[in-house]
Amino acid sequence: xxxxxxxxxxxPPAPTVTVSVAQELSSCRTDGFAYAVxxxxxxxNRHTYVLYSRTSxxxxxxxxxxxxxxxLSYIEPHLAEVSPGEIYCILRTSNLGVPATRQSDMGYLxxxxxxxxxxxxxxPKSTGMFGLxxxxxxxxxxxxxxxxxxxxxxxxxxxxxxxxxxRTWQVEKEMVIRDDLPNSDLGYPATIEYTPGHLFVCYYGQxxxxxxxxxxxxxxx
Numbered sequence: 001x002x003x004x005x006x007x008x009x010x011x012p013p014a015p016t017v018t019v020s021v022a023q024e025l026s027s028c029r030t031d032g033f034a035y036a037v038x039x040x041x042x043x044x045n046r047h048t049y050v051l052y053s054r055t056s057x058x059x060x061x062x063x064x065x066x067x068x069x070x071x072l073s074y075i076e077p078h079l080a081e082v083s084p085g086e087i088y089c090i091l092r093t094s095n096l097g098v099p100a101t102r103q104s105d106m107g108y109l110x111x112x113x114x115x116x117x118x119x120x121x122x123x124p125k126s127t128g129m130f131g132l133x134x135x136x137x138x139x140x141x142x143x144x145x146x147x148x149x150x151x152x153x154x155x156x157x158x159x160x161x162x163x164x165x166x167r168t169w170q171v172e173k174e175m176v177i178r179d180d181l182p183n184s185d186l187g188y189p190a191t192i193e194y195t196p197g198h199l200f201v202c203y204y205g206q207x208x209x210x211x212x213x214x215x216x217x218x219x220x221x
Contacts, residue, residue: 022057025081025118033057034118036066036077036089048077048091050118066112066121067091074110074124080136082144082165085117090134090146090166091124109134109148111166128171129160135189139221140196147177147201149187154179157189157203157217177217181205185212197221 022033032054039047049063066089067074073094082088091110109131110124131148139145144162146169156178160169177189186205193199199219206212 022053023079023081025087026084034079034087035060036079037063038075038077046073048074048089050077050079050087050089052118064118067124072106072110072124076133078134078136080138080144080166082113082138085115086165087114087118088136088144088166089113089121090127090136092133107132107152109146113166127160127166127169129158129169129174131158132187135191137191137193137199140193145191145199147189147191147203149189149203150179151184151186155181155184155186155205157181157186157201157205159191159201159219161221175219177201177219178203178205178215182208 022035025032025034032052033056034050034052036048036050047065048067050066051063052061053059066077074091075094076092078090080088089112091112093106093108093110107130109127109129111127112122112124114121129146129148131150133148135147137145144166145159147157147159150156150158156176159175159177160171161173162169183206187203189201189203191199191201197220199221200216201219202214202216204212205215
């Protein structure tokens with residue numbers, strides 16, 4: 001099967017960026033898939049959308065806006081269905097086009113949510129997690145895990161847990177998965193829970209000899 005074009009988000013069409021895959025949702029509008037993207041027309045990131053498919057990704061509905069022309073620039077959204085009809089979105093902040101008055105907010109992950117099956121979204125708020133980009137996983141016990149890269153020393157991979165579907169995060173209990181990577185060329189983690197309480201975190205980073213490669217760490221909660 002060849003590539004399936006998606007409906008343009010703007011006119012003329014702008015390039016988009018995401019770290020998400022199409023995610024299967026059990027109760028989002030109708031049973032189907034969701035795919036979150038951010039428009040990226042230079043010089044800044046503008047609108048973040050989610051697209052839904054009810055045909056196993058063969059066709060897609062028109063995009064639904066998550067964030068429009070924010071003062072902060074957002075990029076690389078990731079979604080998690082935290083309860084029936086409720087979707088949480090984590091957003092990386094970008095320094096492209098951000099006014100000097102907001103520079104102190106840069107580098108933190110922001111989150112927003114929909115409680116009506118993805119039709120409308122709340123205003124993004126800082127999670128307090130410093131890193132990029134975020135990968136969400138609903139754990140077997142119902143908690144929400146966010147894994148992310150830390151591109152300031154000590155360089156590595158971190159994670160936090162939320163016990164209330166992303167409304168608050170246990171930043172004071174941040175988990176250090178790696179703090180021994182040689183530089184900031186790292187990140188983009190993806191996490192699976194292969195048995196309850198036991199995780200495997202995959203990410204990229206450099207070896208001390210300068211070779212960039214895919215790496216992984218086992219983690220128990």
